[in-house]
Amino acid sequence: MNLLKLIWGPPGTGKTKTVSALLWALACMKCRTLTCAPTNVAIVGVCTRFLQNLKDFNQHIDENSLPLSLGDVVLFGNKQRMDITEDLQEVFLDFRVDELLECFSLLSGWRYRIASMVSFFDDCVSRYDMLLEDEEKSDPASFLDFIKKQFDVTAAALKRCIVKLWVHLPGKCFSRNGAITISTLLNMLGKFGTLLCDVDLTDEGLKRVLHCLSTENSVCAQPISFIEKELDGARCTCLKLLKDLQHSLNLPTGVDKNWLQSYCIRNATLLFCTTSSSYLLHYMEIAPLDVLIVDEAAQVRECELVIPLRLHRLKHVVLVGDDCQLSAIVKSQVCREAGFATSLFVRLVTLKFDKHLLNIQYRMNPCVSQFPNAQFYERKILDGSNVLSPSYNKDYACLPFGSYTFINVTDGREDKESTGNSRRNMVEVAVVLHLIQTIFKCMSKLKPIFSRNLNILPRSLW
Incomplete structure (x- = not known):
């Protein structure tokens, strides 16, 4: 040592x-x-x-x-x-x-959540096509509504997992670049979700953006509206950040x-x-x-x-x-x-x-600290500026025993409670209740506003 x-x-x-x-x-x-x-x-x-x-x-x-x-x-x-x-x-x-147990699970952990989000961005069009093939109803959900629902569920699960990892894992598990990646990803997912709710976004516009970005070497018309361009950029950024996170997070599973x-x-x-x-x-x-x-x-x-x-x-x-x-x-x-x-x-x-x-005490009124300071601490303790302030000190002149007093209750007797091993002294309890009643009566006379606070105590005390 x-x-x-x-x-x-x-x-x-x-x-x-x-x-x-x-x-x-x-x-x-x-x-x-x-x-x-x-x-x-x-x-x-x-x-x-x-x-x-x-x-x-x-x-x-x-x-x-x-x-x-x-x-x-x-x-x-x-x-x-x-x-x-x-x-x-x-x-x-x-x-x-x-x-953390769920975040490290093989079936629902961080690696699975990131992969699910990547899969959504890459394959959401084909998912909808499969839904149409299996849909028995004559009026299936629109493409936009389907994407919104799928994104909300997948992104919410990923966010919950990432936030839990961020809160509960030590800082050494994340590099500065990793922390920036996580922060940027959460922001971009939020932006993508907001863009999906834009009133100017149509099924055709969303299909145009997602199809162009999900099919390699495809010859598709580029996004033409402002909202489509914004959605295009948000999706590309999210995919890049997700794949960076897949490779940079060095965390266990299972x-x-x-x-x-x-x-x-x-x-x-x-x-x-x-x-x-x-x-x-x-x-x-x-x-x-x-x-x-x-x-x-x-x-x-x-x-x-x-x-x-x-x-x-x-x-x-x-x-x-x-x-x-x-x-x-x-x-x-x-x-x-x-x-x-x-x-x-x-x-x-x-x-x-x-x-x-x-050697500086910041809690007690100087009238109270004076006795223990002299009796136990050889007057080495100084009063802080806060307790010396006029706004800190109260007027105790109305109380019959001043700022502090010692009361020796000689007639008390300890006995055990009906349950447990705790002891009680009912005579001392009665003395304390009487003192509380006295203090509240004095304070209510001194400060009428204070009397409104008496309602926080049982009426038997005042």
């Missing part, structure tokens, strides 16, 4: 934002990075924040480079325990594999789910999972990872962090956390006495290992 760094981030100082910026920088340098956190909630939060910032980050990328693709980002883990939102689906491994899972992880630049789920990487033949980033590192048990630390040829490690917040949770008294409740972050801090401090 060449480098080990600690980033110390008290509440509201931008730990997750720092991790996002670091990940983007590493991805731009093509450094394969594994990001871990102790819980599913934590790692989903890190991945969500990174994806939210990705659009902004891509705006600063070098003009000669392709932007970071979602296919370069993979989140994997226990699907049942992760709250995978719609925004996260496109980077979640299980969803990605299901989406693969199963297990192969696809391994393929996505092997080729991704940024991997996200819990520290315990990283064990899966030990059973895959993947290229060495360059960097391991651990968020909420002060809450990760030292023995658990060994799992990703033992990955083959890992070069650099960055631990991000706050040893003044929650520590690693170990329920067994025997394990606690044996020292298993210590995180690597805390152990290194105890050994006087240097840690970089994020």
Whole structure:
């Protein structure tokens, strides 16, 4: 291991934002990075924040480079325990594999879709002739209507396949020229479809264009109208781009789910999972990872962090956390006495290992941050300009307990819920409800407009 760094981030100082910026920088340098956190909630939060910032980050990328693709980002883990939102689906491994499985199928995959589109442009006239021979109805569909329907179905299937490949495959699967070809092809297919709907296009004009372009060495009248010339050019361009794509795309066909899972992880630049789920990487033949980033590192048990630390040829490690917040949770008294409740972050801090401090907090009212800053952080934390702004601060004078207060509920008693293992304290619940009622009554008197928002809560609270 060449480098080990600690980033110390008290509440509201931008730990997750720092991790996002670091990940983007590493991805731009093509450094394969594994990001871990102790819980599913934590790692989903890190991945969500990174994806939210990705659009902004891509705006600063070098003009000669392709932007970071979602296919370069993979989140994997226990699907049942992760709250995978719609925004996260496109980077979640299980969803990605299901989406790509059809694209790599022999009967409906990318190669089949491209070949079908080429066949449409080359043989659509003969297809219609066959339809006429088999048509039993006295009034068959017009040539134009037939072509429109065939094009819409074939082009829609191809577009779906290409978009899925573009979204879910790593950027390394596409060269810059390949990316340009795909973009141009999608635009030209759209243009061809629009031209087919032109009111000035007739059956005769369409047959003239398609017959001249589909029959070699034929002596046919050249397209004479503007729409026919446009259609001629769009079709020629589409055919060229399709054939270029057939030869340039170096992608497999006929693969199963297990192969696809391994393929996505092997080729991704940024991997996200819990520290315990990283064990899966030990059973895959993947290229060495360059960097391991651990968020909420002060809450990760030292023995658990060994799992990703033992990955083959890992070069650099960055631990991000706050040893003044929650520590690693170990329920067994025997394990606690044996020292298993210590995180690597805390152990290194105890050994006087240097840690970089994020010393500006952007979340709390200065009245609130004053106490933890003095009590836990030796007054090293500064308030950001946003929380010092008059527009950020609220008037809490009407509240009986000011900006913050400590309330000791001595009469409470914990008991288990009827289902599950969670515990509850109904006396504390009653105290919290009473406090909420008090706050809303005070705020409604201070700001009448605010009272309209009371409707979002049950009437029993106000």
